[in-house]
Amino acid sequence: PRRERVVRVVRDYKPDVLGVQEARDLQIVDLREAFPEYEFYGLGRDDGKKGGEYAGIFYRKDRFELLKEGSFWLSMTPEKPGTTFYTAPNAVPRMASWLILRDKPSGREIIVLNTHWDHISDEARRKSATLIRSRLEELSDQLPTIVMGDLNVPEDAPAMKALIGAIEPSSSEKGQGEGALLIDSYRKLNPKSSPDEATYNNWQGTTAGSRIDFILHSDQFTPTAAEIVRTTHEGRLPSDHYPVTATLQLESKP
Helix, strand or coil: HHHHHHHHHHHHHHEEEEEEEEEEEHHHHHHEEEEEECCEEEEEECCCCCCCCCEEEECCCCEEEEEEEEECCCCCCCCCCCCCCCCCCCCCEEEEEEEEECCCCCCEEEEEEECCCCCCCHHHHHHHHHHHHHHHHHHCCCEEHHHEEEEECCCCCCCHHHHHHCCCCCCHHHHCCCCCCCEEEHHHCCCCCEECCCCCCCCCCCCCCCCCCEEECCEEEEEEEEEEECCCCCCECCCCCCCCEEEEEECCCC
16 A cells, blocks of 8 residues: 555655655654654644644654744745645645754754645746745744755745745845745755656656655755655655655764
């Protein structure tokens, strides 16, 4: 079953932190059962409880101590569950969940955020980018930052550039989300783009196309490895997206 394929991929890579998107509550239950060494935080996007998909975060209990946790919706009313910037009849809620963790070996605090953006509206994605940058600035106090997500855009899209801080906010967004530049871990280690970097495979195993799934980080981290994981088991994929991984080294405190 698909559940076993997903579990095998996670076991192969043994991440310290794992971000999941489009995960239903029953799938979260399965993963928690398979990986008791991890703690989990996330909320269902429909009701802020267990309804709808999660953009949640698993983290190793032996590595990290949880200091703070929270979620917000990608909308004009971020504290209201089930809301979205995109209000067409077929719109679905979008959200982000975050943790502030203390890394036990080093004593350093980090912030980790996981998100899943709208698949239709460019405007909604741009507003989501601005909101996330604004929230990170409020939350992180210049802490080392990791942002994971299915962003539903390629790396050269305006919303992506807004998220990493590569373009100036518009006049209506001035004063919002003007924090640190975020770095694309995969592109940092693979400077030359390839025509076969697709992370969405539509269950077809395609590799042609651009990445829409990312692990971004602030400059306190140095990426030492990054991969698009194209593992199959008995010819079957674990997901309609290829997982992406990054190994990040936290720089010594100045």
